[in-house]
Amino acid sequence: MCELFGLTCNRPVGVGFTWRGFVARGIRHRDGWGVVFYPDGLSACVIKEARPSIDSPIAQFLKSANIIRSKIVISHVRTASKGAVVYRNTHPFIRELFGRDWAFAHNGTIIREMPMPRFYEPIGETDSERAFCLILDKLRDLGRGAGLQEKARIIEDEARRFSSFSDRFNFLMSDGEHLFAFRSETGSLHYTVRAPPHDAAVKLADEDFEVDLSDIKGEDEVAAVVATRQLTVGESWASLPPNKLVIFKDGLPYFSKEQWNILKYVRRSPHRVSIRDISKGIGIDIDEVVRSVAYLREMEMLRQDSRDIVSPTHPDATFYTNPNMRRIIDSILSRISL
Amino acid sequence: MCELFGLTCNRPVGVGFTWRGFVARGIRHRDGWGVVFYPDGLSACVIKEARPSIDSPIAQFLKSANIIRSKIVISHVRTASKGAVVYRNTHPFIRELFGRDWAFAHNGTIIREMPMPRFYEPIGETDSERAFCLILDKLRDLGRGAGLQEKARIIEDEARRFSSFSDRFNFLMSDGEHLFAFRSETGSLHYTVRAPPHDAAVKLADEDFEVDLSDIKGEDEVAAVVATRQLTVGESWASLPPNKLVIFKDGLPYFSKEQWNILKYVRRSPHRVSIRDISKGIGIDIDEVVRSVAYLREMEMLRQDSRDIVSPTHPDATFYTNPNMRRIIDSILSRISL
Structure with a gap:
């Protein structure tokens, strides 16, 4: 089981991560952790490691909310199901498409052999990276001028197909502007929206990691958070609908x-x-x-x-x-x- | 003027960076710094920032040789000539080709308008990233089965073409296995080889940055270092030949x-x-x-x-x-x- 975390805000905010699950339980999610964000909205910065955070100086380092500043953040902690415990198999993955970096983090195991993507080739051996490459191939075929709804439909179609031969299939994906979230029938993803008035400091914590969103405090700042499990009690988390691609943008679910x-x-x-x-x-x-x-x-x-x-x-x-x-x-x- | 640094070793080694030029002179290379390495030999990890290192916690952090462990490392400090001072314009750049990450860092200004690459699209506005994408397009055309000499010839041809309409054109490039280095007639790149017996600790220093190679100390460890300027006195640095693509691998220049x-x-x-x-x-x-x-x-x-x-x-x-x-x-x- 892996854990997913996603954040979208209506302006770049500082986000601090503290990885705790490794420490707390010792054997949970020991196979890697990673985070991706968009310093300028187009190009992605990935920081990840194929080892438990407990002995990782980088994981310690990411506590500081000065490191990650972005409108979109995706994070992942990994327990390997397919693929060795090496950097190239650690989530999130990124690829450039039409002049933007796309990012992808996944939870679940695809139990059927998948075709080899034509354009985007996996570097590692995970089903996750291959699924990501196959989705990007389809988006590439769709062409540069495709609208948001067309792109969303392609991603959703592929996601449904993969989830039909997965134990569960949850992912977060981004093009630097939108946060795309999908969970399969058997999967789990929850979301909440942090809207003003904001409490003084916001820490979202579970036994695996803690997210410090204390930078989100302005009267005009809105943020949506998506996570495998509810990260807080006492505020409203909703389950994402199964087998639907949900789009978030600028801190809100995307509604017409x-x-x-x-x-x-x-x-x-x-x-x-x-x-x-x-x-x-x-x-x-x-x-x-x-x-x-x-x-x-x-x-x-x-x-x-x-x-x-x-x-x-x-x-x-x-x-x-x-x-x-x-x-x-x-x-x-x-x-x-x- | 930007500065390039490259390292190849015959086994993964720890490399610590200390960025000093910003501090020392205040106005040199204030527009960004970055480093790329290959934790597993195939997939690249990039750490870079579009700001002076003087106030950067990450730059401070990279002093520790525990962070970067790799057979290949490329680093760059930037003074912007083309393109705004933003993350997407900061070197090194990476792209996946045939299941490997390729990395590229460049020094010089291309003064003629270049065509738009077909497959690999620049995310930022630099001539450097565009040149990188154009080279990768050619390598992609060459096909998956191409040998090292074929690939080297393509890279060299493109490099000569770009340097013919550049003030200078120096770059370091890697596929995770080889380090490719090129300097134009007007450009500058030097190299040295660190072979046993090793001195106790190895620090390469100039006024811009300092590289700590003290992890290279084994009797069977060999490393080649390529840099814009000689980083030490008292050991043998040679100038790379102009307009030639020089290949390094496993700590040595590649000779037949x-x-x-x-x-x-x-x-x-x-x-x-x-x-x-x-x-x-x-x-x-x-x-x-x-x-x-x-x-x-x-x-x-x-x-x-x-x-x-x-x-x-x-x-x-x-x-x-x-x-x-x-x-x-x-x-x-x-x-x-x-």
Whole structure:
């Protein structure tokens, strides 16, 4: 089992890592740890090692939040399933595509032999790096001018295919601008959004590592955190929907303008609201509302009212905002212009 | 002006860097510094920053020889000529080709507009990264099965082309196994070989940075160092020949078996030796001896006797080993099997 951590913020922030799991348990994730970030938003800096952090001066060094400054950070701790314990098999991996570095960190084991990628060749022996190279091949085929949704569809298609022959298949991926997150049905990835007002210092800790986000404190700073497990108690973490590629950008899950409008409309309504009401209220057709509400439910932003006797896609189905997410929703809605 | 440093050793060694030029002069090479090495011989680790080292905790950190352990190390300090002072424009650059990371660091300014590479796209705006991508495109065209000499010829051809429209064009490049070095007519690159018996501790220092090679101390450890300027006094540094790609591997300049044999033959002879004598003595035809001797002269291993009245390619031209290089030559010849 490996652990994934991802962060996206609306401005470059300092992030400090302390790796603890190795120390605490001795045998967990001894096979490597790594972190990637984007000092200038285009080119990636990777720091990783194929050894337990307990005797690593670099791991000690990364405690300081002055080292990593970025809008996007991905980190990984590894317990090897395939591939020797060497640098080239340590996550995250990076490759350049169309003048940007893409980064990838993965958790799970692909149990079927995969084809050799055509353009991007793995340096190591992991299924993870090969999957990454195969996804990049597809993105390359898609061409330079492809839009975000086209790219997301390709990544999601490949991810679903790989997860169909994996025990589990969770990954975080980035192009320096977006953070892409995917978990398989059997996998695990959670997210939270840190929106103002911020507490004085923010440390996210579990038994494996600790992340110091105390640099995120400005009244206009928003950050989304994605992790294999909830890293804190007492704040709202939601599970990412299975088999869906979720896009984060600038500290928030990526929702369309319509999705934000729906969220706003439901939040501002004093009672539960039906799909039909939403459609009328903001002038979007029913099918689009059904699709958008489904995604907002999957992201645990909306909930269907338990008194409903219809399915969640019925025009009479009614919804309210997840109470656990309301502080986050309010904070975001007060800051974005729709 | 930038500074280049390269190291190749016959086994992975610890290398400590201390960056001093920034401190000493304040305005030299303030635009970035970087180092690349190969923890497992295939995949490259790059540590670099687009700022003066004087206020950099990472630069401080790299003093420790426990961080960098590799058979090959390339380092660079930058004074920007083209491209903003940002991470993506900081040397060294890396790209994967045929399942290996290639690394590149450059010194000089290319004054003509270059074409856009087809496969490898620059992330930043430097002429250096673009030249690197163009060279890799050619190597990719050459195909996976190409031999070392074919690859070297392609790199040399491209390097000569770029240097023909550069003020100067010096670079160090590696595939994790070989260290390739090139300097243009107007450029500067020097090399030395550290062969046993080793002095207790080895620090190479100039006003810009200091390299701690004290880990190189074994009786069977050999290292070649290439640098823009001679980093020490009191040991033998030779200038690399201009417009030639010089290959280093496993701590030595790459010479063919015939070239080593010639060197051995000349060294063991009590007097100067003619090309004709060498040809007869080791059974290689004259043309091959002429070519090999020319290269050994360019590498400052051999010198033509000043009493000669013929050109150095004449069969009667006579040669002896460069006295400054004899300690190195003896140490190497006693260790390699020919």
